[in-house]
Amino acid sequence: MALSLEDIAHLLATQGVNQYGREAVSQLEHALQCAQWAEKSGETPATVAAALLHDLGHLLAPGGNTAEQDDLHQYMAIPFLRGLLPDAVLEPIRLHVDAKRYLCTMEPGYWETLSPASQHSLVLQGGPFTPKEAMQFAAQPFAQEAIRLRRYDDHAKVPGLVTPPLGYYMALVQRLVTVPAAVAAAAELAPVAA
Numbered sequence: 001m002a003l004s005l006e007d008i009a010h011l012l013a014t015q016g017v018n019q020y021g022r023e024a025v026s027q028l029e030h031a032l033q034c035a036q037w038a039e040k041s042g043e044t045p046a047t048v049a050a051a052l053l054h055d056l057g058h059l060l061a062p063g064g065n066t067a068e069q070d071d072l073h074q075y076m077a078i079p080f081l082r083g084l085l086p087d088a089v090l091e092p093i094r095l096h097v098d099a100k101r102y103l104c105t106m107e108p109g110y111w112e113t114l115s116p117a118s119q120h121s122l123v124l125q126g127g128p129f130t131p132k133e134a135m136q137f138a139a140q141p142f143a144q145e146a147i148r149l150r151r152y153d154d155h156a157k158v159p160g161l162v163t164p165p166l167g168y169y170m171a172l173v174q175r176l177v178t179v180p181a182a183v184a185a186a187a188e189l190a191p192v193a194a
Helices: 005-017 027-040 045-053 056-060 087-106 116-124 131-138 143-155 166-178 181-189
Strands: none
Touching: 005 027, 005 056, 005 166, 027 045, 027 056, 027 143, 027 166, 045 087, 045 143, 045 166, 087 116, 087 131, 087 143, 131 143
């Protein structure tokens, strides 16, 4: 069963007040900062929406977010969003954890840039890819969007950072839902005006 936009906004507004893992921001603050990074970087509306919703699975996970096991949050939200949003939103969400594993393999020094909480979760998520796994990951559709999303994710942990409100980004998500498929495909290709 797909979530409605109202369900998504409600989850973010209510469950999103909880702390984001071991970070110094809430789930909602993290989501808004991630979307803001994507928008300021000139991403498409679909990638901005993916940035906003990439951790929605944490809010849907039974038993809440635990720091001692991999909750597979990158997969948790997909069944609830499929049919509502295009693959250009869903696939970067699904791939954003693997993007961290990819970057740890392909970029010397990337591991050191991760917060301690993100380093801890990487271990739970399987650690860095092998070189072969990294190449297979990079060949997937939407892998490049997921890698960029991962970088926004890494930066979106600043306590007190001012961002546009949730309603601002939910309006962007709404535009992706309500437009016909051909128009949605075109919208996925056009950058957001910063």
